[in-house]
Amino acid sequence: MTTEFRKAALQAIEIERQAIEALSDRIDQSFDRACEVIMACRGRVVVTGMGKSGHIGNKIAATLASTGTPSFFVHPGEASHGDLGMITGQDVVLAISNSGATAEVLTILPLLKRMGAPLISMTGNPDSVLAREAVANLDVSVAQEACPLGLAPTSSTTATLVMGDALAVALLDARGFSAEDFAFSHPGGRLGRRLLLRVADIMHSGDRIPRVSEDTTLSGALLEISLKGLGMTTIVDREGQLCGIFTDGDLRRTLDRAVDIHKTPIRSLMTRNGRTIYEDQLAAEALHIMEELKINALPVLNRSGELTGALNMHDLLRAGVI
Incomplete structure (x- = not known):
């Protein structure tokens, strides 16, 4: 049985490795466009997504915020019940949906368009409604999920997380964000003390x-x-x-x-x-x-x-x- 555990685990890792490797070809003009829109943003990057995409979105928002791109997460379901007031026309919205057809996300698209907030999508379906409505779509599609049933988001969430990291790092580099800048957003941690304490x-x-x-x-x-x-x-x-x-x-x-x-x-x-x-x-x-x-x-x-x-x-x- 131990051998079967290891076999299944190694297979999952290999599938997710291939999903990450495939992202290299997706760093294209659309990626450039997403970076340009965020760099021109006078507000914040508002990340949204349902379910597992929401969990990944929370992490992406945190990574952006700690690397020089002000950002926060808004749950799309809550957005329809008041939290949409957290978004302004000066913000950029990064919407995450593997299918590109998540109902809670699509519901708020007309309102985002009305307020003039640019939309960047991160989807596994470049032909989806969400991808078509975005000024830039970041393709995070995968050949297969690591889940043997093909149901639990595994490879797709990993690919999305890595694409989010790639976006954050590209923006960090473009802003000339330094180690000392990073420390200022982490003053309570050991790194902050090492980089700020005189x-x-x-x-x-x-x-x-x-x-x-x-x-x-x-x-x-x-x-x-x-x-x-x-x-x-x-x-x-x-x-x-x-x-x-x-x-x-x-x-x-x-x-x-x-x-x-x-x-x-x-x-x-x-x-x-x-x-x-x-x-x-x-x-x-x-x-x-x-x-x-x-x-x-x-x-x-x-x-x-x-x-x-x-x-x-x-x-x-x-x-x-x-």
């Missing part, structure tokens, strides 16, 4: 910066490290400029030598010209530097070269950058 947002500043003068003894530097809890201290000269750093790692190496911690000045033990980061850089860049150099802390400078902060790996962890 070093200045999470660094220790002011009196919380571990800082000693270069004449401070090793014992004094260790006290500062313990007090500030960042596993390091910065060392500054008489003008307050950063001239070095001393870390827990430096301490372990120092203990292998005969050093008088109460008399040895930190300037003779510190690491000079160590790696720093600017406060306006992304926190993700700080993470990259730490991982690449296998260090756990960084002094932070402003663009004038002044010491303005410090951060360590724990700060990045707490901020959700890691």
